[in-house]
Amino acid sequence: MTSDRERFVELLSKLVDGSMDSRDRKQLRELLHKEPHWRSEYANYYQIHALLHWQHASQLDESGEEGTNSRSDGRLSEKLTRWTWAAAAAVGAIAATVLLSMSLMEDSPGPVASVTPQPLGFQVLSVEGVPQGPQLVSYSPDQRYTSDRIAIEGGVLRLRMDSGPVVRLIGPSEVEFLDSARMRMLKGKLTARVEEGDEKLIVETIHTRIVDLGTEFGVDLAEPTHTDVVVFEGAVELRERGDLTDGPAHTVLREGEAASINDQMQVRRIENVVMQEQEASWTTKTVNSASVIHSVRDNTRDPSSMFYYRIVPGGMHEDATAYVAKRHQWNSLEDRGIPKWLEGADLVETFGGDRSNSDLEIDVRLREPGMLYVMYHTRNAPPRWLTDSFQDTGFEIGMEYPRGLETGIPMNVGAGQGRLLPFRVWQRRVAASETVTLGAPEQANENGDSMMYGFVAKGLSSEDL
Incomplete structure (x- = not known):
């Protein structure tokens, strides 16, 4: 019984001498999928074949004989000068290497245009x-x-x-x-x-x-x-x-x-995704977005980390999502609601897991003058980067801490509802194109409490400028 390896070599020979039929081509494609490390050998084999043709053509040129170039599909056959024939043979074979590699190594998806669309x-x-x-x-x-x-x-x-x-x-x-x-x-x-x-x-x-x-x-x-x-x-x-x-x-x-x-x-x-809540639209191109926030970048270098910061223009309101891929929500601690100066700000959903990232740095850049607000958990002492660069507003907002999905208990709706953890709101005025660096959250206190902060930004009104 012929081994896969022996059959592969046999099929390569058929490929270069033009005797390969559709069944052979299908089997070669299957073998290249089954044994990916044979693909480079396949390409090299074909290139060597091309170079041999070129060398042979050069010898014919020296002897004064003409060569004939025939396309593999039989649609074009013409006499060329000896030098043109040699170049065409080599270039054509090398080009065929690329094209055949695409068609043979990629099964039915093939090159993108190779699969016939179906109604x-x-x-x-x-x-x-x-x-x-x-x-x-x-x-x-x-x-x-x-x-x-x-x-x-x-x-x-x-x-x-x-x-x-x-x-x-x-x-x-x-x-x-x-x-x-x-x-x-x-x-x-x-x-x-x-x-x-x-x-x-x-x-x-x-x-x-x-x-x-x-x-x-x-x-x-x-x-x-x-x-x-x-x-x-x-x-x-x-x-x-x-x-x-x-x-x-x-x-x-x-x-x-x-x-x-x-x-x-x-x-x-991709670090930033801008999403409109009501329109269900999104973009990864923050430059053209409607948000006052130009970009949010961090110093994460872990290649396995693919989390994005979700930017929601006007997204700060009751029951707004606080963390990416989490159910935590922002809510006012009392039923009187979120104050007007904070409501409607552009919201950034951060990563809950960064609560223990002691090396974290987040660069926030605004596209126009605005106020940058940081919501920080009151059970932890505010870090120096916050107290040195931001002003305490004296206002606190709540974060609803959800129960596990397995409990089947839904999130509460509305101001003052649910298990709310207090977060202090800090503010800083930021110029257009200015970049502000936010640091790491304080590590867990003696009770083991630690929460990642959140932040929002709001453009300044004409009266504030």
């Missing part, structure tokens, strides 16, 4: 500002459609796939359906929510495959150099485009994490 049924749930026109498909709410692709020039189209997931396309966007639960994103931005009982959703881009694990996540392909992925709930796997296996994923992103992936499958943390 899929979906129901439109809502349409907001999507342009209409004679060359554009008109979508109407509560209508069912069947198509292999969706393209919108602007606005927002929200739909439910027949397999269950709800997808929100933000235009300009274009996607193709590859099967009932797999789509290829060609451009734009989307948010997908997959509930229990829905079929697993896979979103492919030119950089990665995103496999949902029961979640709500966003994908942004606004730029050709990278794909941004943000997880709002649950988790997703990031896989190489040709990885159709059930083996370990390249990267797993969980709730509150975001990453940018390039075509080399290099994964980089």
Whole structure:
């Protein structure tokens, strides 16, 4: 019985002498998936073959004979000069190495355009500002459609796939359906929510495959150099485009994490995600956001840390979320509510786990003059970086400390409700483009209490300037 190794060598020979048929090509692709370390050997083998052709052509050139260049697909055959033939043979073979490597090493996802889109049924749930026109498909709410692709020039189209997931396309966007639960994103931005009982959703881009694990996540392909992925709930796997296996994923992103992936499958943390609560919109491009906060950066260098700071313009109000991927909420301690000078400020959700990070430094930059407010747990002595640079307002706000999900006890709603921990509010006036560095929280006191602080920012009114 022929071993995989022997069959691989045999298939390489068929590849270079042109005798490979479709079954051979399929088997070679399967072997390259099964044995990834053979891929470089495959590429080297083909390049050596190209160089031998070039050397042979040079010898023919010296003997005064003409060479003939024939494309492998048989569509073009012409006589070239001896030097052109030699160069074309080598360059063409090396180029074929790259192209064949792409088609052979990446299975059905292939190069992004290699899989034929399939018609899929979906129901439109809502349409907001999507342009209409004679060359554009008109979508109407509560209508069912069947198509292999969706393209919108602007606005927002929200739909439910027949397999269950709800997808929100933000235009300009274009996607193709590859099967009932797999789509290829060609451009734009989307948010997908997959509930229990829905079929697993896979979103492919030119950089990665995103496999949902029961979640709500966003994908942004606004730029050709990278794909941004943000997880709002649950988790997703990031896989190489040709990885159709059930083996370990390249990267797993969980709730509150975001990453940018390039075509080399290099994964980089995204530190800021700006979200509008009411509109359910989001962006990783803080430069163009409506927030008074320009950016939030920290000194975390752990490559496994992919948490983002969630910036919510105008998000400071009763029951506002305090931490990324946690249920803690900001509430006034009394039923009279949050004071006007604090209400409506741009909120930053921090990381609850940083309460024990003694080396933490957070750089906050505002895009316009404003007030920066820090909410600090009163059970811990305020650190020097806070007392030296901020002024105590004398006001305290509460953080609702939630009970475990396993208890089934819901969060309380409204001012003065729930298990509230007191936080003192400190303030500092900040100039436009000024960067303020926040330090580490004080470590746990004798009672073991320690809580991560929060912060918000609010632009100054014309009277304050």
